[in-house]
Amino acid sequence: MNEAAFHSFYTTTAGPLRAFVARTLGDFGQVDDMVQETYLRLLRMDGLPDDTVQVRKLAFRIASNLMADEWRRRRRTGSQPESAVEPGAPPPDPALRMDMTRVFNQLNPQQRQMLWLSCVEGADHREIASAIGVREGSVRVLLHRARKKLASLLK
Amino acid sequence: MTSEEPTDRDDALVRQWMQEFAAVPLPQGRLPEAQLLWWKAELLRKWDEERRAIAPIERAEPVTVTIGVIGALVLMLTLWQSVPGPTATLIFATVVGVAALVGIATMMLRQLRS
Numbered sequence: 526m527n528e529a530a531f532h533s534f535y536t537t538t539a540g541p542l543r544a545f546v547a548r549t550l551g552d553f554g555q556v557d558d559m560v561q562e563t564y565l566r567l568l569r570m571d572g573l574p575d576d577t578v579q580v581r582k583l584a585f586r587i588a589s590n591l592m593a594d595e596w597r598r599r600r601r602t603g604s605q606p607e608s609a610v611e612p613g614a615p616p617p618d619p620a621l622r623m624d625m626t627r628v629f630n631q632l633n634p635q636q637r638q639m640l641w642l643s644c645v646e647g648a649d650h651r652e653i654a655s656a657i658g659v660r661e662g663s664v665r666v667l668l669h670r671a672r673k674k675l676a677s678l679l680k
Numbered sequence: 681m682t683s684e685e686p687t688d689r690d691d692a693l694v695r696q697w698m699q700e701f702a703a704v705p706l707p708q709g710r711l712p713e714a715q716l717l718w719w720k721a722e723l724l725r726k727w728d729e730e731r732r733a734i735a736p737i738e739r740a741e742p743v744t745v746t747i748g749v750i751g752a753l754v755l756m757l758t759l760w761q762s763v764p765g766p767t768a769t770l771i772f773a774t775v776v777g778v779a780a781l782v783g784i785a786t787m788m789l790r791q792l793r794s
Contacts, residue, residue: 535714547706557710563715566723569728576732625701644698676690679697 526573527582534577534664535564538584541646544589549637550629555595563588586644586656589638593658596634628678636671643668693765738790745787 542563546558566587574580629637638657642648654661756776
């Protein structure tokens with residue numbers, strides 16, 4: 526991938542990738558650093574494919590791995606998310622926005638990732654499995670549970 | 681199907697809610713420009729390559745120093761008997777000892793620098 530191709534790729538993927546990290550990580554303290562690290566790791570990879578669809582999938586996989594590392598670190602150190610509130614979040618209706626965030630944060634990190642990839646990114650089971658590092662066969666069951674839990678939270 | 685299992689309606693509800701949630705705007709970010717990221721990655725790639733290139737040298741360095749020190753000691757022991765007089769022996773031992781110390785110090789300095 527050359528500089529011009531990366532520029533175009535970054536322009537189209539930075540927003541969705543940032544939204545994925547921000548919403549599934551559940552806090553805004555480290556989102557931008559994590560997204561930046563994702564792109565740096567991606568660009569340092571040997572044999573990066575030319576197909577931007579594949580590169581986009583790789584970017585989501587790297588971001589998922591970084592988030593998993595962060596959750597592991599938090600579990601080990603017992604630390605809390607840096608900032609669960611959205612600093613300088615734009616209007617309208619901040620109460621509704623906070624409410625939606627609170628509901629989504631009641632799911633576990635893996636469920637948040639799966640639901641986001643499935644419902645927002647439109648990823649299929651194989652792509653979800655590849656992104657979050659679980660077996661393809663497990664995705665169906667885990668996604669079913671995640672949907673069930675979110676549905677019960679919404680009722 | 682039990683009442684606890686998600687129905688098609690639940691699936692639709694979840695899907696719609698997720699779409700609405702995804703549409704909620706995020707706070708302004710601090711992401712760098714694409715160009716800056718590209719050059720940062722280029723720099724890191726170069727460092728990676730440099731590290732990969734000098735890795736065998738760094739791995740071999742302690743081995744060469746160790747071989748040198750052992751060689752010096754073996755030489756000293758071999759020639760020990762042929763050296764006449766206590767003063768000459770002392771000088772010889774000092775030279776070998778200093779050589780060994782210089783070798784070890786060089787290795788340690790290099791490791792400290794890296």
